[in-house]
Amino acid sequence: MPDDTRFGLARHVRLPGPLALDGGASLAAIDVGYETYGTLNADRSNAILVCHALTGDQHAASNHPRTGKPGWWQRMIGPGKPVDPARHCVICINVLGSCMGSTGPASIDPATGAAYAMRFPVITVRDMVRAQALLLDHLGIPRLRAVIGGSMGGMQALSWAATFPERVAAAVVIASTARHSAQNIAFHEVGRQAVMADPRWAGGDYYDGDAPTAGLAVARMAAHITYLSEAGLTHKFGRRLQAREAKSFGFDADFQVESYLRHQGITFVDRFDANSYLYITRAMDYFDLAEEHGGRLADAFRRSATRFCLVSFDTDWLYPTRESRAIVQALNAAGAPVSFVELASPFGHDSFLLDVPEMNRVIDGFLRAGE
Amino acid sequence: MTGGGHPWKEPGLGALRPDLAVIAAHVAAGARVLDVGCGDGALMAALRDTRQVDARGLELDATDVAAAVARGLSVIQGDADIDLAGYPDDSFDYAILSQTLQTTQRPDRVLDQLLRIGRRAFVSFPNFAHWRVRLSLLWGGRMPVTRLLPMAWYETPNIHHVTVDDFRAYVAERGLSVEGAWFLNRGRPTSAAAANFRAEHAVFLLRRTATPPIAPSSDGAA
Numbered sequence: 191m192p193d194d195t196r197f198g199l200a201r202h203v204r205l206p207g208p209l210a211l212d213g214g215a216s217l218a219a220i221d222v223g224y225e226t227y228g229t230l231n232a233d234r235s236n237a238i239l240v241c242h243a244l245t246g247d248q249h250a251a252s253n254h255p256r257t258g259k260p261g262w263w264q265r266m267i268g269p270g271k272p273v274d275p276a277r278h279c280v281i282c283i284n285v286l287g288s289c290m291g292s293t294g295p296a297s298i299d300p301a302t303g304a305a306y307a308m309r310f311p312v313i314t315v316r317d318m319v320r321a322q323a324l325l326l327d328h329l330g331i332p333r334l335r336a337v338i339g340g341s342m343g344g345m346q347a348l349s350w351a352a353t354f355p356e357r358v359a360a361a362v363v364i365a366s367t368a369r370h371s372a373q374n375i376a377f378h379e380v381g382r383q384a385v386m387a388d389p390r391w392a393g394g395d396y397y398d399g400d401a402p403t404a405g406l407a408v409a410r411m412a413a414h415i416t417y418l419s420e421a422g423l424t425h426k427f428g429r430r431l432q433a434r435e436a437k438s439f440g441f442d443a444d445f446q447v448e449s450y451l452r453h454q455g456i457t458f459v460d461r462f463d464a465n466s467y468l469y470i471t472r473a474m475d476y477f478d479l480a481e482e483h484g485g486r487l488a489d490a491f492r493r494s495a496t497r498f499c500l501v502s503f504d505t506d507w508l509y510p511t512r513e514s515r516a517i518v519q520a521l522n523a524a525g526a527p528v529s530f531v532e533l534a535s536p537f538g539h540d541s542f543l544l545d546v547p548e549m550n551r552v553i554d555g556f557l558r559a560g561e
Numbered sequence: 562m563t564g565g566g567h568p569w570k571e572p573g574l575g576a577l578r579p580d581l582a583v584i585a586a587h588v589a590a591g592a593r594v595l596d597v598g599c600g601d602g603a604l605m606a607a608l609r610d611t612r613q614v615d616a617r618g619l620e621l622d623a624t625d626v627a628a629a630v631a632r633g634l635s636v637i638q639g640d641a642d643i644d645l646a647g648y649p650d651d652s653f654d655y656a657i658l659s660q661t662l663q664t665t666q667r668p669d670r671v672l673d674q675l676l677r678i679g680r681r682a683f684v685s686f687p688n689f690a691h692w693r694v695r696l697s698l699l700w701g702g703r704m705p706v707t708r709l710l711p712m713a714w715y716e717t718p719n720i721h722h723v724t725v726d727d728f729r730a731y732v733a734e735r736g737l738s739v740e741g742a743w744f745l746n747r748g749r750p751t752s753a754a755a756a757n758f759r760a761e762h763a764v765f766l767l768r769r770t771a772t773p774p775i776a777p778s779s780d781g782a783a
Contacts, residue, residue, distance in 0.1 A: 531638045
């Protein structure tokens, strides 16, 4: 495998389609950006698929090519970590619809020779998972030891277990949900409308000019609030002023929290495509695993022999613990082996990305039990 | 004490709390078991390792759940008073409630749930009619603080104290059949006859309706 160019950092492949999508359209071929850490063993049984969240990418444990920042899940993946390249073959794939090398609205539509923009078909979480399955076929991986993800990554893990139960030995679902709530959809709609209200969005056809960075930054700012807890914000910023002694009686970023959010917005637009943001938030809003199975969530897991581990965080109000509990109840009803714990963490929804030692301990034990 | 042998002498069970050792020794091999209030999973791990049992757990305390999951067990964080309702009927061969009954809001409803989810239920609890407890109340006039009930009245999680005779009366009233009963004093067996006075600890094996016992070693002396 050392000479196998299919494995390694910053990989890219075009896979023949067609890939039929839930929305009825199909893609003739798909590009997939991904990377792998560790070595696939002889019986190809040590593969772990790491699924990223809304604005994540395949650089889970390597430096980001655009920002230079360390991978988004270095706390989970690495030597001595629960997902360890020394014993696992770790795969992280940029999701369909995203903008880091996988086919999405910024890709060239072979039919027109121009970017898809809003002519890209609306995709679902299950479409993302089907695209990932094509890549695993390409890599020669019949079955995953585990699929693991937080937030939208957790949705993919659930969708994997429901769609390809025979290919998933274990699923780790962190800070996630089996369906988007009205509140979740509402926040996403605010973000999308912010993008679309930016005149530079131009109906999505901005690829030859300036991108709608102002709108996308506002979308990111609004979303970012949902990733943190009120207590976390208070602790981090309170009402403290930003680099000044007194209020300016103007609309500068007087408060530290304003400055922080603006920074989050500005840095985000450098690395993310606005149309991808529209398509992926739509996919999340459409996600309702029970609906795909006749309205009964338990039926999503009837055929499953997969072991499940769910983790929620007490300060996560985006996908609160009750959402995880609903999944646990469905898994119990289906007789699936399931573990679940709500962990205490001050960081809100983003806890899954941050330093929560208990989370690592739980996931490490869960993964080792299947090895 | 009824039934076969000395479970605390069985290999692999020696490290268990005495009531858990009794339960572990009487769970049929290969059974499906739900341990309600499983703590850090000590009983589940012993059942898995010595009896090839498919064990699932429910535990309120997040630290205990994390410890149990970290040893490879399937444990859900939840509350026996609330979360048992989500389990389907007859989904386990045994539901186990060890030293948790007296901490629940509604022990009667929890027992109903146990015997709905499990075909059989093991229930263990500290006996509030043990002579030390009686002495403490009789001579001290104070709520007992003993080895098994170590916390003061204001901080104890034990909110529904129960005696061996209370429990016997309850199962009789509900028409439940007792397939086994074991009584322990300082970790050693004590007789069923004087259990209400002498046993610190009781373990009952219950079944919803009267049918022949599966475990011939449990002769149901209660």
